[in-house]
Amino acid sequence: MKYLEQNKDITSLSNFKTPAVARYYFEVKSNDDVDKIFDVVTFAKNENLKVLFVWWGTNMLFAFDKFKGVVIKNCLEWWNYNEKSKILKTSSNDNIREIAESLEKDYGQDLWHRFIGLPGSIWGAIFGNAGCFWLETENNFVSAKVLDLSTGEIQTFDKQQMIFSYRTSLLKQYEWKYFLISADFDLSTKVEKYHSDVDNLYFREHKQPKWNTCGSFFKNPVVSLEWFKRDYPDYYSQDMKLVSSWFLLENSGLKWHRIWWAFFSPLHANFLMSDWSATSSDLLDLIDHAQKIVFNKFWINIDNEVRIITNF
Ligand SMILES: Cc1cc2nc3c(=O)[nH]c(=O)nc-3n(C[C@H](O)[C@H](O)[C@H](O)COP(=O)(O)OP(=O)(O)OC[C@H]3O[C@@H](n4cnc5c(N)ncnc54)[C@H](O)[C@@H]3O)c2cc1C
Known part of the structure; x- marks a missing residue:
């Protein structure tokens, strides 16, 4: 072709x-x-x-x-912000961190402040309803233009049709059915389920590693274990019934653990990292090893949040 x-x-x-x-x-x-x-x-x-x-x-x-x-x-990248209507128009590959930074610096618009430091595209943020300290992509979302990959038609979805919830959206539920072209956000009103005063810039700079990583590798598992809630209440979210993967990995001695050129970050135990010579099998061996060690210690299975792409 x-x-x-x-x-x-x-x-x-x-x-x-x-x-x-x-x-x-x-x-x-x-x-x-x-x-x-x-x-x-x-x-x-x-x-x-x-x-x-x-x-x-x-x-x-x-x-x-x-x-x-x-x-x-x-590689589609263009975005614009209308200061009067406060409508942000984005194309799907725009970098959300760069937009958030520019909104604040060039327009004095700080509603997306917590997205400063969030890597990835507008697509990635919408697909997984990315969130930082309770600010979620869905909050100010208005609509998205998508290409239906099975029919070739272009459709527009509003917020209701996107069925956002924790780290998911319609696009994730119907994988490979849609290609996101562009999306609009209304930044005229602050919308948040929970408030957070976390200094995200400090957090990103000092608590998270940079370079060869895809952020938190494992999802926080959903479990309802009485002994875990009793013994480790600080690492269990009652609202969402989630256990912190970071806690499980850190307390299984996996922080800084290495197999060949793959390792867990010394700064954050759930950040899988690769040295420049790493191959995918180094990473896959370490992932497998971590899952076994955590299960042997806590009897909890941890699954990857980062997508493992195979040929099958
Ligand atoms: C240092 C660091 C910190 C991070 N912190 C956070 C955080 O605080 N909060 C958070 O939510 N995320 C966080 N992440 C994760 C990441 O920022 C988000 O997942 C981001 O939105 C991904 O965007 P992307 O453009 O890189 O997507 P990509 O990685 O390029 O793609 C995402 C996935 O979508 C799949 N995909 C693409 N097109 C389709 C399609 N049509 N149908 C189905 N699947 C498709 C791809 O195969 C891929 O698996 C962090 C990552 C890093 C590296």
């Missing part, structure tokens, strides 16, 4: 930077390219090839050396 590059090095596309190549590769740089996505996806379907969309790659681990399907990299 004429739009596609072959055997493209995609190492830099995941934040873990493990060596990886894609059999086919396509970049979406303009609205004209959006029209081509449906053709590329249809080609992949006809050839029985898997499709992988990549945005900022801050939430995915490539568990392969060569991806046997088609990688589609979104």
